Amino acid sequence: MPQDLRLLEDDVKDLLQMVREFTDEKLLPSAPGYEERSEDPLPLYRQLAELGLTGLPYPEEYGGGGLSYETYLCVVEEIARGYLGFAIGLSVHTLCAFAVNGFGSDDLKQDVLTKLCSGEWYGAYSLSEPHSGSDASALSTKAVLEGSSYRLSGSKVFCTRGNEADAVLVMARTSEERSKGISAFIVSKGTEGFGGSKKEDKMGWRSSPTWMLQLDDAVVDAGRLVGEEGQGFRIALASLDSGRLGIAACSIGLAQRALDEAVRFTSEREQFGKPINANQAVQFMLADMATQISAGRALYRHAARLRDAGQDYSIEAAQAKLFCSDAAMRVTIDAVQLHGGYGYVTEYPVERLMREAKGLQIVEGTNQIQRLVIGRRLTF
Ligand SMILES: Cc1cc2nc3c(=O)[nH]c(=O)nc-3n(C[C@H](O)[C@H](O)[C@H](O)COP(=O)(O)OP(=O)(O)OC[C@H]3O[C@@H](n4cnc5c(N)ncnc54)[C@H](O)[C@@H]3O)c2cc1C
Structure with missing residues (x-):
């Protein structure tokens, strides 16, 4: 079952209905082509901005939608059902905008958040380094204050x-104190000494470009420091709590798509003189897939409601990310299995969905x- 709109407020229902149409008409048909070409879907990002979907959970005074995080996540799920990489x-x-909204000065919000919310600008988030992944506070990129810039x-x-x-929200070291020596900066495109040095060739999400970035004495105005010096690691982690819910919603959207494909295929494909989903063993697999999706959806929405109520939601965000992405992996593997040999060929989408689940x-x-x-x- 796709996400259930019945209990939602009318305006949220209308929003999700609009996103569902956008997904069915624009995203579902264009995703395979962009993925095959490893092409960033820029025209779709422009449409997202035109539809007013680029700043949903941020304040209206900065051009955001002023909506709950739960509503935003429902939108993300719907979009991921059609095109995960997008x-x-x-x-x-949204992760980049979170940091500016939560920790930036009013000037920074006027300068950057308004552009992110309107979709004039798109944001990215850069914490990982060659030698610091899971151990993110070991990062070594340096930021040195010189006059009014770093x-x-x-x-x-x-x-x-x-x-x-x-x-790009870039985390860099302003002092040698481990996690307390990290600060967060907004570095804009075109800054001299800053840019992509290598685009990764990936198993999935091929149209979502993944970059190695180089900073060589890149000059960033001190006004682009987010929060205060030394707050960067806290900002990075707080952003990740929110971002993990985005990944949970993406996972459920992807799993929903895999289930939809599996239900369709197993009702059309006949063996032994009947559709294969007339077999109870197949129905049980579909039932387990649907139940995992519903459980994951409930988990991320619960975490989002805690966040919207201003409560601590760190554990719930981690649980949602863990459960939903593991569910997406299991569901997409089963969707491939239920397609038999057709699941293993690129003519059908489920092999791509399975590769995409791994990244989550x-x-x-x-x-x-x-x-x-x-x-x-x-x-x-
Ligand atoms: C497609 C893609 C997009 C990404 N996008 C971004 C992005 O936009 N911004 C960004 O900053 N990063 C991004 N990342 C980086 C991503 O967040 C890291 O890859 C991830 O956090 C893991 O870090 P690592 O790859 O260095 O693995 P490592 O930290 O080296 O881990 C390797 C393995 O060891 C395990 N491990 C490590 N420490 C422990 C421990 N203490 N206990 C148990 N197991 C452990 C890990 O779980 C993993 O299985 C992206 C990665 C990918 C693949």
Whole structure:
């Protein structure tokens, strides 16, 4: 079952109906082509801005939609059902805006958040480095204050849309104190000494560009420091709590698509004189897939409601990311299985969905790291 709109407020229902049409008419048909060509879907990002979907959970005074995070996540799920790589781009954009909205000065919000909310600018998020992935506070990119600006130098890896985005939230070290020595900066596209040095060739999400970024004495105005010096790691982690919910919603959208494909295929494909889904063994697999999707959806929405109510939602965000991405992996593997040989060929979408699910278990903290976050909170 696709996400159930019945209990939603009328305006949210209308919004999701509009997004569902956009997904069915524009995203579903164009995703395979962009993926095959490994092409960033820029025209679709422009349409997203025209539809007013680029700043949904941010205040109206900065051009945002003023909507709840739960509503935003329902939109992300719907988009991911049609085109995961594109939904990832929206999720990362929202992650960058989160930091500016939550920690930036009013000037920075006027300068950057308004552009992100309107979709004039797209944002990216750059924490990972060659030698610091899960252990993110070991990062070594440096930022040195000189007069009214900082000079940033170092290498970043795995930055989604890092070279396409107009503004990248870059975490860099302003002092040697481990996590307390990290600060966050908005670095804009075109800054001298800053840019993509290598685009990764990936298993999936091929149209969502992943970049190695180089900073060589890149000069960033001190006004582009987000929050205060030394707050960067806190900002990075708080952003990730929100971002993990985006990945959870993406996972459920992807899993829903795989289930839809499996239901369709198993009702059309006949063996032994009847549709294969007339077999109880097949129905049981479909039932398990649907149940995992519903459970994951409930989990991420619960975490989002806590966030919207201003409550701590860190454990719930980690649980949602862990459960939903693991569910997406299992559901997409089963969708391939239910397609038999057709699941293994590129004519059908499920092999791509299975490759795409794998990435969701890795990004924004691997699922081992989510277990670590949950386990620590339970035992400390
Ligand atoms: C497609 C893609 C897009 C990405 N986009 C972004 C982005 O936009 N911005 C960004 O900053 N980063 C991004 N990343 C990076 C991503 O967040 C990291 O890959 C991830 O956090 C893991 O870091 P790592 O790859 O260095 O793996 P490592 O940290 O080296 O981990 C390797 C393995 O060891 C395990 N491991 C490590 N430490 C522990 C531990 N203490 N206990 C148990 N197991 C452990 C990990 O779970 C993993 O299985 C992206 C990655 C990919 C693949």
